Amino acid sequence: MMIGDLLTMINGSYLVALAVLVGLVVEVIKQQWVATKYFALVASGVGVILGMIIGVIYQESLIMTSFNGLLVGLLAAGGFDVLKELRRLQVFK
Numbered sequence: 001m002m003i004g005d006l007l008t009m010i011n012g013s014y015l016v017a018l019a020v021l022v023g024l025v026v027e028v029i030k031q032q033w034v035a036t037k038y039f040a041l042v043a044s045g046v047g048v049i050l051g052m053i054i055g056v057i058y059q060e061s062l063i064m065t066s067f068n069g070l071l072v073g074l075l076a077a078g079g080f081d082v083l084k085e086l087r088r089l090q091v092f093k
Contacts, residue, residue, distance in 0.1 A: 015068055018054050022047045022072045030080070040077035047073025 026043045034042050051069020055062045 015072070018047070018051055018065075018069055019072050019075075021050050021054075022069065022076050025050065026073070026076050039080065040074065043077040043080075044070050044073040047071070047076070 022043065025046050026039075029042060029046065030036075030039060047069035048066045049069070051065040051067070051072070052062055054060075054069075055065030058065070
């Protein structure tokens with residue numbers, strides 16, 4: 001299977017909803033309970049769980065939606081690290 005074929009299988013509407021949900025939930029969890037060194041693991045777990053829930057709601061493949069949730073969770077964790085580094089370099093003043 002080529003990457004293009006895989007991307008055509010992904011339904012964009014639930015990915016947007018998943019990205020917003022994971023971002024919000026992970027931000028709340030990060031501010032309340034989680035140390036920074038465990039942030040990527042927690043974000044991935046939240047992404048997988050919310051991906052499965054959205055998979056049930058949209059009646060999509062649970063394997064595909066949980067994998068998408070994993071990717072969105074890792075992107076949420078990576079985005080946090082990028083923004084933190086940009087603030088340290090004073091790109092945002």
